[in-house]
Amino acid sequence: MTSYRFRWINRRPAGRGSLLALLPFVAIVVAYALGSHARLARNPEDKLMPAAATMAQSFATLAFERDARSGDYLFWEDSRASLVRMGAGLGIATGVGLVVGVAIGMLPYLRALLASLVAAFSMIPALAILPILFIVFGVGEVAKVVLIVVGVVPFIIRDLSQRVGELPEEQWIKAQTLGASSWQVALRMVLPQILPRLIDALRLSLGPAWLFLISAEAISATSGLGYRIFLVRRYLSMDVILPYVLWITLLAFAFDSGLKWLRRAAFPWAREEARR
Amino acid sequence: MSHLSVRRLWQSYGDKVVLERINLEIESRSFVSIAGASGCGKSTFLRLVLGQERPTRGTILLDGDPLPPEPGPDRGVVFQRYSVFPHLTVLGNVILGLEIERSPLLGRLFGAARRRAIDEARHYLEAVGLDGDRERYPDALSGGMQQRLSIAQTLIKKPRVLLLDEPFGALDPGTRASIHALVLRPWSEHPMTVLMVTHDLTEAFKLGTRVLVFDKTRHDEQEPERYGATVTYDLTLNRSPSTPPPPAELQAEQASTRSGPRCPPADAPRTLGGAHGEPAHPARRRPTDASTAVEPRAVRDQFVGAGPAPARRCAGHVRRRPRRAGAPRPTSTHGPRRPPWNRGRYGTNS
Structure with a gap:
């Protein structure tokens, strides 16, 4: 008896395929280890692909020993500085984006007034106006936070106003027949249904937000994850850069998973996009 | 009124x-x-x-x-689709109208006021048979249950x-x-x-x-x-x-x-139409006379049902009348019309 040959589009991994997902990660680690070993065998002073032990040691120095000059634990100080900027930037962007996005989506007059402006603003590459921000706000924290806000807010506003517009016409009418005022429609109908979309928009904004943060820190800062990476670049310190990149990736991943979890926990009624 | x-x-x-x-x-x-x-x-x-x-x-x-x-x-409304709010539970959907009415600022009730609203809402939910599902979200309900919910949601406002x-x-x-x-x-x-x-x-x-x-x-x-x-x-x-x-x-x-059709007696059964299957649907027919979209007769047929009306002309009821014994065999000139495909063959000469 010949076994049935499924089409490739119908073949699925057994279980949930989590082992399969792990495979590429393992492959990269193994490839790096082999490459690093080969290079170090030829030249023990090689800085390009440091051994895991070297990275661990450099990382431990930054994380668990006080810096001689500032007296800080550099790694934690960098993380704190970056996270504060990120939190402030995303927090302000979320608040502004939600209020303006919902208002534009709900009120035809406001839409006529502002929609084109927002569309035009969202086309400005945020990094191009970074010099302006430094000139206007100085090289302190404000400019970095504003960069994140400016970079992320137009997207959130456009996305949310569009989502508000996508709420079915029937719902708008129904809410009015229940006697709701514009304010009550916003509060009881639009806002609750838009919050999960806000989380989606925020998740999509995380990538650009990190990009803006690290760029701003690279150019002008005295601490921060981006600052550190660009500082040690001068000494080809891959043993510091790689752990930092890993850490940033981990933070971004944690943000993303946290938001995803929040969406599920807080809005059980909202279905996520269908997955195969 | x-x-x-x-x-x-x-x-x-x-x-x-x-x-x-x-x-x-x-x-x-x-x-x-x-x-x-x-x-x-x-x-x-x-x-x-x-x-x-x-x-x-x-x-x-x-x-x-x-x-x-x-x-x-x-004016209350029940639509065909999207009639209930997906982010509210069954109960939430029904008390929404009361909350909006009684709390202009927040659109939400708390404490005793909320309990009173829930009592009222449950009266309507029981009426539509959804009281047992009041903590579920509309997504988990069937289409019929969603429409029932929408009806309750609308009626609580007494439009x-x-x-x-x-x-x-x-x-x-x-x-x-x-x-x-x-x-x-x-x-x-x-x-x-x-x-x-x-x-x-x-x-x-x-x-x-x-x-x-x-x-x-x-x-x-x-x-x-x-x-x-x-x-x-x-x-x-x-x-x-x-x-x-x-x-x-x-x-x-x-x-x-x-338009003609007389009104049936007040005790006419309500289940008309469903009782004797689905008659031919008059509305689907293209009206030949532009002044009436639906033939009164067809409507009457549907409404009065299988009564003595002689005018039932559904295809399934047409039956050829049996020939009486001894009656002369119909000829081509007097008898029922031959179908067109064999009219020419016998119809002219015999």
């Missing part, structure tokens, strides 16, 4: 005329079914009453006052006019039947007027106390959008034991209705 007057209503979009010359007086507490072919403007009419659109010309009065030009709590826009269109026949009973009940408990748009004529007759059919009476071959639809058929059915009898003058008017 909730008497609706429609005066010389026209609705057009640009050059396209959808409705024209609509004049209606709709008695309080009547259940008006509005039928007609797709695109005949029946949903447009409902949107006008709802306040979702403003008429191009004409007025709609509710108890003598012009309707507010936007939707409001005096003066209830508008149903093909509310059962997406439901399977069994579910439909159970909801029909539901729609008939609250309507006789609250003094409100119901307008229901449907494309199912059986449903229109089963539920309504008055049936309106919209269609175009004037056609322009060159410019099909030149003329709109109007009420071509208006039948008042005086048969609901739960409604007070209509005023005498209305009955008199009814007797002289141009």
